[in-house]
């Protein structure tokens with residue numbers, strides 16, 4: 726029998742440059758394909774994680790469930806980049822942000838459709854999945 730084991734390497738499709746192809750949270754990519762940005766919740770202790778984790782760092786349980794990051798979060802802080810890491814030079818200038826959803830915070834890029842001059846700490850933002858020009862999947866923040 727020649728039975729090849731299928732390698733689930735969906736994580737290679739995440740972000741402009743993916744730093745790993747295989748993770749224990751590959752379903753994150755499947756959800757992005759469906760337009761959903763998801764985190765995980767530990768079923769044992771209730772801790773909420775974003776980015777999603779497959780294992781709880783509080784109680785060490787691996788019994789997790791997925792939840793969708795939706796609704797409005799508040800912009801905690803942001804920064805407009807004049808220099809970028811390797812591979813992101815063509816995107817300059819762009820802004821990165823931390824958005825507070827209450828039980829968890831989400832770090833990511835602000836959509837280029839939101840002008841810098843409209844950014845204000847405390848403003849409400851939403852996260853949205855998106856597809857980059859090279860076909861990779863990611864997510865961005867937009868005004869809520």
Ligand SMILES: [Zn+2]
Pocket residue numbers: 767768769770771772781782783784785786
């Ligand atoms: Zn836990």
